[in-house]
Amino acid sequence: MSANEQYFVVAADGKEYGPADLETLRQWVREGRVVHGTHIKQAGGGVQYAGKMAELVDLFPPRDPHASAPGQAPPPQSLPSSVTLPSEFRVWEFIGRGWDVVKPHWLIFAGMFFILMAIEGVPYLGPLASFIIGGALMVGVWRAILGAIGGRMPDIGMMFQGFDRFGDAFLAQLIRGILIFLGFLCLIVPVIILGIMLHGFDRFGDASLAHLIMGILIFLGVLCLSVPGIILSIMWMFTYPIIAETNLGFWEAMRESARLTEEYRWRLFLLLLASIPVLCLGLLVFCLGVLVAIPVIYAALGLSYRFLQAKKGAPAPGPA
Secondary structure, rough: OOOOOOOOEOOOOEEEEEEEOOOHHHHHOOOOOOOOOOOEEEEOOOEEEEHHOEEEEEEEHOOOOOOOOOOOOOOHOOOOOOOOOOOOOHHHHHHHHHHHHHHHHHHHHHHHHHHHHEEEEEEHHHHHHHHHHHHHHHHHHHHHHHHHHOOOOOHHHHHOOOOHHHHHHHHHHHHHHHHHHHHHOHHHHHHHHHHHHHHHHHHHHHHHHHHHHHHHHHHHHHHHHHHHHHHHHHHHHOOHHHHHOOOOOOHHHHHHHHHHHHOOOOHHHHHHHHHOOOHHHHHHHHOOOOOOHHHHHHHHHHHHHHHHHHOOOOOOOOOO
């Protein structure tokens, strides 16, 4: 390996720091600025974990025998976070610590979500523009949120830095939307048939009882209708942050999100439910508080994402 090789440190928000030669990189490891799970990009090459580089492996302590096998994610303690993660999945603790993340930068995050809402609110063209570029903008927003969780200062311009992943972000938005819609759609026909069947009960003269039963059963049918779409939404809820901090393609990111959320989907659903009163509180503050409430919710989701990475291992970087 040539001593003149150049390397770049890839941060969680997607920014690259460098170039640095091998000796400088080794010094950063000694100083703790580069850890086992830090993404390192070699000039003209791919991205890999620092702890897996032959040039640096001697600087890291021996791995635990129960640690991840080669090719899997690095150990959880290497994940970047300036906020202490809970030891257990506690919904309100994530929301409270989400506020701790947002509080120093609330104006910046409020500005980001105001821009997103303003784009979508443009008559006729807004929804179309949001559909086309919304995924890339969300990749940028997630880079800012994950960067803030890691202790870095966000700025509004970061929300426009996700266009380097425009293709994967757009495809993720499109494919997720179609599959989630199909999940909601799959029980519409049985519900319609149920309604038609029960509508004939009034011929027995028991109209009130018939309509009561019909209402209850149709309500239960609609409730069941929501379940597949909700499950799919939670399964793929971390697709954008994975795209934001790795080079994984949209489908691999969706699969990685499904892996991370497995066994935690009920608790993630409770986290989403707990977000409703947070939004309501935001609406009570002249409706403008929602521009702070939404970033708090996203920061809470970002912390739960880091928590799941710590439990299950971070997503491996894709090809450069």
